[in-house]
Amino acid sequence: MFAQRAFAAAVVAGSILGASPATGQSAGSGPASPDDARMEWWRDARFGMFIHWGLYSVPAGEWNGQTNHAEWIRTTAQIPIGTYEKFVDQFNPVNFDADAWAQMAADAGMKYVVITTKHHDGFCLFDSKSTDFDIMSTPFKRDIMKELSEACARHGLKMCWYHSIMDWHHPDYLPRRGWEAAARPEGDADMDRYTKYLFSEVTELLTNYGDIGVMWFDGEWESTWNHERGEALYKLCRSLQPNVIVNNRVDKGRGGMGGMSDDGYFGDYGTPEQEIPATGIPGVDWETCMTMNNNWGYNSHDKNFKSSEDLIRKLCDIASKGGNFLLNIGPKADGTFPQESIDRLHDIGNWMHVNGQSIYGTTASPFDDITWGRCTVRAGDKASTLYLQVFDWPKSGVLTLGGLGSDITAARLLGDEGRAVGVEQRDGTAYLQVGTNRPDPICSVVAVQIAGRPVVYKAPTIEAVSTILVGPVQASITPGSAGLETRYTLDGSAPTATSPLAKGPIAIKDSCTLSAQSFHGGKAVSAVVQQQFEKVTPAGGVAHWGSATGLKVEEYAGDWRAMPDFSKLTPGAPTTATGRALAPGYGKEHVALRYSGYLRVPEDGVYVFALTSDDGSMLKIGDQTVVDNDGLHSTETKTGVAALAAGWHPITVEWFNNTGGAELGLKMAPVGGAPAPIDTGAFRHD
Numbered sequence: 001m002f003a004q005r006a007f008a009a010a011v012v013a014g015s016i017l018g019a020s021p022a023t024g025q026s027a028g029s030g031p032a033s034p035d036d037a038r039m040e041w042w043r044d045a046r047f048g049m050f051i052h053w054g055l056y057s058v059p060a061g062e063w064n065g066q067t068n069h070a071e072w073i074r075t076t077a078q079i080p081i082g083t084y085e086k087f088v089d090q091f092n093p094v095n096f097d098a099d100a101w102a103q104m105a106a107d108a109g110m111k112y113v114v115i116t117t118k119h120h121d122g123f124c125l126f127d128s129k130s131t132d133f134d135i136m137s138t139p140f141k142r143d144i145m146k147e148l149s150e151a152c153a154r155h156g157l158k159m160c161w162y163h164s165i166m167d168w169h170h171p172d173y174l175p176r177r178g179w180e181a182a183a184r185p186e187g188d189a190d191m192d193r194y195t196k197y198l199f200s201e202v203t204e205l206l207t208n209y210g211d212i213g214v215m216w217f218d219g220e221w222e223s224t225w226n227h228e229r230g231e232a233l234y235k236l237c238r239s240l241q242p243n244v245i246v247n248n249r250v251d252k253g254r255g256g257m258g259g260m261s262d263d264g265y266f267g268d269y270g271t272p273e274q275e276i277p278a279t280g281i282p283g284v285d286w287e288t289c290m291t292m293n294n295n296w297g298y299n300s301h302d303k304n305f306k307s308s309e310d311l312i313r314k315l316c317d318i319a320s321k322g323g324n325f326l327l328n329i330g331p332k333a334d335g336t337f338p339q340e341s342i343d344r345l346h347d348i349g350n351w352m353h354v355n356g357q358s359i360y361g362t363t364a365s366p367f368d369d370i371t372w373g374r375c376t377v378r379a380g381d382k383a384s385t386l387y388l389q390v391f392d393w394p395k396s397g398v399l400t401l402g403g404l405g406s407d408i409t410a411a412r413l414l415g416d417e418g419r420a421v422g423v424e425q426r427d428g429t430a431y432l433q434v435g436t437n438r439p440d441p442i443c444s445v446v447a448v449q450i451a452g453r454p455v456v457y458k459a460p461t462i463e464a465v466s467t468i469l470v471g472p473v474q475a476s477i478t479p480g481s482a483g484l485e486t487r488y489t490l491d492g493s494a495p496t497a498t499s500p501l502a503k504g505p506i507a508i509k510d511s512c513t514l515s516a517q518s519f520h521g522g523k524a525v526s527a528v529v530q531q532q533f534e535k536v537t538p539a540g541g542v543a544h545w546g547s548a549t550g551l552k553v554e555e556y557a558g559d560w561r562a563m564p565d566f567s568k569l570t571p572g573a574p575t576t577a578t579g580r581a582l583a584p585g586y587g588k589e590h591v592a593l594r595y596s597g598y599l600r601v602p603e604d605g606v607y608v609f610a611l612t613s614d615d616g617s618m619l620k621i622g623d624q625t626v627v628d629n630d631g632l633h634s635t636e637t638k639t640g641v642a643a644l645a646a647g648w649h650p651i652t653v654e655w656f657n658n659t660g661g662a663e664l665g666l667k668m669a670p671v672g673g674a675p676a677p678i679d680t681g682a683f684r685h686d
């Protein structure tokens, strides 16, 4: 057994219940949006290397004849902790060469490296003062993080740390894995004590290895980690290195593998995993992390590597949506990269050497409907460059770009010695004479210079906090592109060149159809977009609303994958929920709760309700299902609106937890406001 050492105390917040609301400003960030100066290098970088390396590289995915394991092998193969610890004596990466790794990352065009300083198995790849379960207990006895951080500095790469909050080795971490609960009883395990240990490790990582670019947290999804601890950890990182960037997995706001955070949670960017958002997410920083094959950690049997073409086009796709690409390597136990990874890094590097300027420092495409490839932008007030990343080269030799209102001043290929490209523009479409010979079979880039910032013929978007209204609501119309005029009508007719200009919020006072369209030079240049608004009568309250404060809670035992029909079940003895939040505050599994009673609505209006849960949940007010957040999922928030008159309204909140994380929270606000937890005084039951 490896000793955990006494360490400096760190402030740790308390309970799971009563998560205090924070006022978010944009998804993926805490109460204060990330500042541009701190994010600048990361936004410019666009491309980084992820490295998953540790004791799990020794078995290389194989155990007892099974070959489908990887970095999770201690859990997926149910390896007892004492058996797993024996890998420490076998981990001796004699071929590890930090400079070779850094060189391969730099040659591939990557600008930062994120490595697992500690994965879920708890083993530290650095010389930790807080535990002996670290690299110094192996035959290797060298601080790999020290060597790699110095090599990254030599090669102009930002060193970044992955660090797992979840820890299957530390005696104080909870919950235990279900399969080993008997062999590893909880004893006096204490998550506050574990959190201090975690904070001491992070303090070492942000003190002893120079400037660190990103703290990449992971394993935040279990119920023992909460918003208060996430906030404290985020603030610890920033206090140690004010310029460090911290991903959103430090806190509890991440909604599943889609990776983006709800407002009000900490973390400077969203972390979609193994997926690329369908569209760009304007104003939000995000990074897709992805494996080259099927596994993060090394699996010697996993030969299902993505092609270099696929990886290069994914890089273009991600950059064209304004995101970063964190591409993973799973090194072998001897310290070398798999040859398949080396080959792909080499191919990507060759492409980046010619076309990297279409990735670095660019922003998302202003076009929605490019079919032949992708586009990135380097925008400036006086002039901008559109990088047309062409996957499907036109057989005709003429590349067509529709919906461009800007004047093109020049165009050239990034390959083929920068060959100039002839251009014609007619009625918002550009015809680029690229010729039939494409410079690169995977993706050829055409750099198109335009005057000023891009003007693109896109339809405007209509936004409103609610499309049902009791009193006036505000609608806003966002132009489809800078440089366009946006005109609107309220009678359902198509706007004309003399219709009102959309210059700010539009007050909607009655049922109507709002129509909007883009104009350029007095001509309509986009489709008409419309939104119906309906003035409704708010649902009346009830004459009897119960005398006891709080909601009645009935608990049911069962194994569900979706919300059960409670009318067919028998509950345990009812209790009362009086906490500010509805969080059940326990990690019970195979359980359902049904909260019932009455909700006080202060005045007539439309209200938004935000229901957060792991697993499924449902909110009903009166006979209306206001939020349906049902299903087996990690922490997710869904919202719904209801038009309610002042008074008391019947309310039920249903929730179930299958296994793993358990979470339930309900917030509300008048539409347009930030939903906040509901005070107990607003709940009554019979």
Ligand code: FHN
Binding pocket: 071, 072, 218, 219, 273, 289, 296
């Ligand atoms: O459980 C981990 C997994 O092993 C890997 O580290 C990925 C990388 O983002 N993160 C977690 C799964 O979401």
